[in-house]
Amino acid sequence: MENYQTHLFLASPPQTWASLGDDRGASAHFHHHHGGDVVVDSNGREVKQAVVELGVGANNYCYHGDKYCLGDESGASIEAKSGTKKGGDHKGKKRHKFAFQTRSHVDVLDDGYRWRKYGQKIVKNSKFPRSYYKCTFNGCNVKKQIQRLCNDEGIVVTTYEGMHSHPTDKTSDNFDHILKHIQTSYSAF
DNA sequence: CGTTTTTGACCGGCGC
DNA sequence: GCGCCGGTCAAAAACG
Numbered sequence: 187m188e189n190y191q192t193h194l195f196l197a198s199p200p201q202t203w204a205s206l207g208d209d210r211g212a213s214a215h216f217h218h219h220h221g222g223d224v225v226v227d228s229n230g231r232e233v234k235q236a237v238v239e240l241g242v243g244a245n246n247y248c249y250h251g252d253k254y255c256l257g258d259e260s261g262a263s264i265e266a267k268s269g270t271k272k273g274g275d276h277k278g279k280k281r282h283k284f285a286f287q288t289r290s291h292v293d294v295l296d297d298g299y300r301w302r303k304y305g306q307k308i309v310k311n312s313k314f315p316r317s318y319y320k321c322t323f324n325g326c327n328v329k330k331q332i333q334r335l336c337n338d339e340g341i342v343v344t345t346y347e348g349m350h351s352h353p354t355d356k357t358s359d360n361f362d363h364i365l366k367h368i369q370t371s372y373s374a375f
Numbered sequence: 376c377g378t379t380t381t382t383g384a385c386c387g388g389c390g391c
Numbered sequence: 392g393c394g395c396c397g398g399t400c401a402a403a404a405a406c407g
Contacts, residue, residue, distance in 0.1 A: 303380060305399060318398070322379090331398090 287335070288342045298354035299323070301330065309333060323352050 301319035309316050314334035321328040328348040335341040 302378085304401095306381080307397065310396080316397090 284346060286344060288344065299328070299350065321350065323350070326350055326352055 300322045302322045303317055303319050305318040306315050307318075312334070316331055316333035319330050319332070328346065328350050330344060330346045332345075333343050335343060
């Protein structure tokens with residue numbers, strides 16, 4: 187398991203892994219393969235090849251000051267201010283946020299948590315919308331947004347904000363485990 | 376019938 | 392101040 191983490195951070199060329207979930211309910215098995223692989227989706231749905239790149243520092247993705255930019259100037263941009271959100275309960279704490287890209291034809295990866303969609307917006311300069319999800323666990327405030335790259339519709343960018351403080355209902359190893367590691371390692375954000 | 380999605384309204388921040 | 396933009400709310404519809 188620690189290996190995943192190591193791989194993630196050492197990878198400047200994208201690591202290739204197997205397997206993604208599809209939208210809700212399906213869980214995927216995370217086969218640890220190298221080289222572009224075929225993967226097994228537990229529901230027998232479309233099989234995806236997943237190329238996961240760690241968002242920060244990866245191609246098409248950079249971190250400027252307090253905002254993350256997706257694509258360069260021409261592209262759509264995911265923007266993440268740290269903490270200075272509205273809503274009265276602004277705690278001067280930073281919201282750690284990170285994103286990664288996935289080559290997949292399904293938008294919503296199954297990371298083991300249950301999400302409720304609460305919004306969708308048109309992304310400027312892109313024909314694809316961006317979807318906003320929130321974790322449905324009672325009291326859990328984690329959000330994520332999912333957006334497809336404008337110049338390469340094969341790539342899906344998932345941005346997570348916040349950290350889960352509760353278990354998953356999934357048992358098998360899944361994206362969730364990797365994500366958890368990424369998040370704890372990036373808590374410096 | 377409870378839960379999730381859809382979708383336009385709304386709201387705050389920012390640039391002009 | 393005004394309008395745009397990104398993000399969220401919420402009512403109604405859809406779903407299972």
